Amino acid sequence: MKPDITFYRRFAADILSDKKIITIRDKTESHFHPGEQLRVGYEDDSSIFCTIEVISVVPVAPGDLTNDHARQENMSLAELQDVISQIYPGEQQLYVISFRRIDEG
Numbered sequence: 232m233k234p235d236i237t238f239y240r241r242f243a244a245d246i247l248s249d250k251k252i253i254t255i256r257d258k259t260e261s262h263f264h265p266g267e268q269l270r271v272g273y274e275d276d277s278s279i280f281c282t283i284e285v286i287s288v289v290p291v292a293p294g295d296l297t298n299d300h301a302r303q304e305n306m307s308l309a310e311l312q313d314v315i316s317q318i319y320p321g322e323q324q325l326y327v328i329s330f331r332r333i334d335e336g
């Protein structure tokens with residue numbers, strides 16, 4: 232089965248240990264709905280590593296990211312801002328997808 236959403240492999244351990252409970256995406260991945268269950272795969276080979284349930288999808292501008300967002304990413308705010316500027320350079324409209332992990336694969 233193909234994943235519904237993918238993550239860079241370096242973030243998988245934080246998701247599987249429930250330390251990372253949000254992801255921040257652009258418009259192309261803003262269509263998920265609360266209650267939806269998503270198969271989660273690795274970005275590099277698309278293999279599935281867990282299932283999550285979407286809690287909410289909330290618009291955010293990169294300049295409005297807070298320490299609270301960073302905590303939910305298991306990062307410092309500086310790290311999060313750095314990651315966002317690398318993955319979504321120049322993007323002014325992003326979306327915070329909150330989730331809970333349901334199982335491993």
Ligand SMILES: CC(=O)Nc1ccn([C@@H]2O[C@H](CO)[C@@H](O)[C@H]2O)c(=O)n1
Pocket residue numbers: 237238239242253254255256274304314315318
């Ligand atoms: C693989 C792929 O298609 N896209 C993305 C996009 C984002 N992210 C992570 O979400 C958080 C905020 O952006 C940070 O932790 C990011 O590293 C990810 O892992 N994979």
